[in-house]
Amino acid sequence: MTSKYIWSEDNIPQIDVHSTKKHDVLREYLKQYIFIVGGHPFQRSSLSITFVDAFSGGGIYEKPGGGIYYGSPLIFLESTNEAASYLSGRKNFKLNAHYIFLDKQKTYLDFLKNVLIERGYKSQFDQTIFFRNGIFEQHVDDIINHIYKRKGTARRCIFLLDQYGYTDVPLHSIYKIFSRLPKSEIILTFYVDFLIDYLCNSESCKKSLQQTGINFDLGRLDDIKSQKQWRTIIQRDLYVNLIAKSGAKYFTNFFIKSNDSHKSYWLLHLSMHPKARNEMQKLHWELKNHFSHEGKAGLYMLGYDPKNDGFEHKQDFLFSDHDQVVNHNALISDLPVHIPKMGVSFNNLFLEQCNFTPSTKEMIGEAVSELYTEREIRILTKNGRSKKPWAKINDDDIIKRQNQIFLFQDHK
DSSP, rough: OOOOOOBBTTTBBBBOHHHHHHHHHHHHHHHHHHHHHOTTTTTTTEEEEEEEHHHTTTTEETTTTSSSEEOHHHHHHHHHHHHHHHHHHTSSSSSEEEEEEEEEEEHHHHHHHHHHHHHOOOOGGTTTTEEEEEEEEHHHHHEEEEEEHHHSSSSSSEEEOSSSSSSSSOOHHHHHHHHHHHTTEEEEEOOOHHHHOOSSSSSHHHHHHHHTHHHHHHHHHHHHTTTTHHHHHHHHHHHHHHHHHHHEEEEEEEEOOOOOTTTEEEEEEEESSSHHHHHHHHHHHOOSSSSBOOBBBOBBBBBBTTTTTTTTOOOOOOOHHHHHHHHHHHHHHHHHGGGTTTTTEEEOOOOOOOOGGGGOOHHHHHHHHHHHHSSSEEEEOOTSSOOOOTTTTTTTEEEEEEEEEOOOOOOO
């Protein structure tokens, strides 16, 4: 796929509405990240981190209704500085951030540099702001080494891999990032509908899949397409393959529908830490309606249940207030069968289920509390005592399934 965004002296591209919604999530997540990691009142007075925008473009757009819109490079710079300024007003805090902007088009990088100069960032060039010209795969080792050589051992970093397609970010490069930088987080776009439409049993398609790093048996394609839910089946296979090859332990996956092409692409957040996953999930609920989750509420994204290899009918799930109620009721129904009679800690229950649900940890906790009130499960403290029904659920509380199911029965 070729990007429709072109920057030149005579042209500033117009940004799509769906892209501004994606940027809203990026902006708010960056702020939230700094607030959480840097905001502890006693433990942290500084935060060293590197932000990588691997498809930065020219940095400026026209709004659909007129006016100027600043893209992801300025979002990285301004949202992180805004969050750091807020923290420094409340405590002794300093943000030690590096920003790496990469684009394969040198003219776009030159355009971006001029935009940043106009915004007053020239003095930071080659000090805290760095530019790379070329494709992501060619520069990923250099970027990793840049991060690795910075002071400190945490080597925190956030990558925005906003590719316009599905072949520009090979999965082995993502795996390499997580292998060397375990505290990294990646926000990745993947144009899944375009790939599904392109799939065919041809040498060119095989080559594209090899370039991406996804294993998909094109010989099965005709058989899959004969089935009623064939697109969902292909999505499931692509998704499972992508996650496995990425090396990420925790992930969220949301669909963004392009208003011009009417096709969906994935916005994936990949990390090695469940808290990072939970914060991104909470953000989607807070922003509401920017994205959809294609699959049923409760457990199992994409309508796929990995335990029985079954599919559920897809539905629109837009993180609305109504969807929150639907999701809670679905959790009440789904969770009990995944709670062993021998028991599981609440934290482990969350970790086992979090990648397959639009629910946050807090939402799962609310469902567990209701199940306890309805006597379908038992909750014990780490000392083996029965939990008070109104008490807050702790990570080390033990959740056990009752021998008999009482939910929705009359207890009088």
